[in-house]
Amino acid sequence: AQSVTQLGSHVSVSEGALVLLRCNYSSSVPPYLFWYVQYPNQGLQLLLKYTSAATLVKGINDFEAEFKKSETSFHLTKPSAHMSDAAEYFCAVSVSGGTSYGKLTFGQGTILTVHP
Amino acid sequence: GAVVSQHPSRVICKSGTSVKIECRSLDFQATTMFWYRQFPKQSLMLMATSNEGSKATYEQGVEKDKFLINHASLTLSTLTVTSAHPEDSSFYICSAREGTARGYTFGSGTRLTVV
Numbered sequence: 001a002q003s004v005t006q007l008g009s010h011v012s013v014s015e016g017a018l019v020l021l022r023c024n025y026s027s028s029v030p031p032y033l034f035w036y037v038q039y040p041n042q043g044l045q046l047l048l049k050y051t052s053a054a055t056l057v058k059g060i061n062d063f064e065a066e067f068k069k070s071e072t073s074f075h076l077t078k079p080s081a082h083m084s085d086a087a088e089y090f091c092a093v094s095v096s097g098g099t100s101y102g103k104l105t106f107g108q109g110t111i112l113t114v115h116p
Numbered sequence: 117g118a119v120v121s122q123h124p125s126r127v128i129c130k131s132g133t134s135v136k137i138e139c140r141s142l143d144f145q146a147t148t149m150f151w152y153r154q155f156p157k158q159s160l161m162l163m164a165t166s167n168e169g170s171k172a173t174y175e176q177g178v179e180k181d182k183f184l185i186n187h188a189s190l191t192l193s194t195l196t197v198t199s200a201h202p203e204d205s206s207f208y209i210c211s212a213r214e215g216t217a218r219g220y221t222f223g224s225g226t227r228l229t230v231v
Contacts, residue, residue: 034220043122043209043222044160090159102148102213104220106159 002027002093006107013114019078021110023065023091026072033074034092034104035065044090050074061085086114118144120212122223129200129230137195137226139210145190146212150220151183154207166193200230 007022025031032051036044048059055067065076074091091107119142129135139149148167152160164180166172166187174180182204184196193212197204210223 036222041125041207041225041227043120043224044211045222046219049219103162103165104150104160104211105162108159 002031002095002105004091004093004105004107006089006091006110008110009108010111010113013081013112015083015114015116016080019076019081019085019112021076021089021091021112023074023076023107024072025074025091025093027093027095029095031093031095033065033067034094035059035063035074035076036090036092038088038090038109047076047089081112081114083114083116086112088112118212118214118219118221120146120210120221120223122210122226124226125224126227127229129228131201131230132199134196134198135200135228137197137208137210137228139193139195139212139223141191141212141214141221144212144214144221146193147190147215148213149185149187149193150211150213151185151193151195152209152211154209154225156207160209163195197228200228202230204228205230 003026005024034049035047047063048057050057050067058064063078088109088111090109092104094104121140151163154160163178164172164174166185168190172185187193209225211220
């Protein structure tokens with residue numbers, strides 16, 4: 001079975017500072033990895049996804065993430081935080097085979113706060 | 117891009133009544149629909165997976181007789197919370213996938229409050 005661990009339930013940065021949200025995964029088969037953002041009382045919006053192509057994945061709003069198999073990590077970064085980035089971020093994993101095929105497993109979420 | 121419309125966005129119901137939540141894929145065929153619930157300050161927990169025309173597969177611990185899922189067409193799936201109780205109050209989110217694509221489109225969620 002696959003799992004995801006997000007390190008840090010809360011991250012606080014200043015506007016204009018680097019954003020780093022950490023995600024580590026566990027999977028017995030090659031994973032597909034996703035980052036989603038959720039604003040209060042809304043659904044999830046896809047930021048980016050890794051599907052076994054390039055290990056450095058660029059997403060919307062200048063977010064990017066790097067898949068590191070040796071570290072089983074898929075950390076999300078953004079060079080310069082905006083106030084509008086304040087939200088909750090979820091890392092998720094799905095696998096291509098086995099009984100868990102197609103199911104998304106989410107991490108616990110990280111709330112990003114951006115202060116002026 | 118792919119859009120999933122979820123209704124209602126908010127609903128308040130009395131204990132013992134049933135509530136139906138709809139998810140429609142507007143511009144693609146949702147061969148698979150996933151239903152999640154999210155408690156405050158928590159992550160999304162998968163409740164069930166449904167494929168069009170087939171019975172839903174429920175995750176361990178989810179009561180299939182309480183959470184009825186229907187996926188009768190490629191564009192519509194419904195979740196009915198039967199005999200709702202206050203502990204069923206939660207945020208319910210659907211997610212649709214077309215074929216074996218690696219994209220999941222989420223609905224905007226439904227805030228259910230049972231009083």
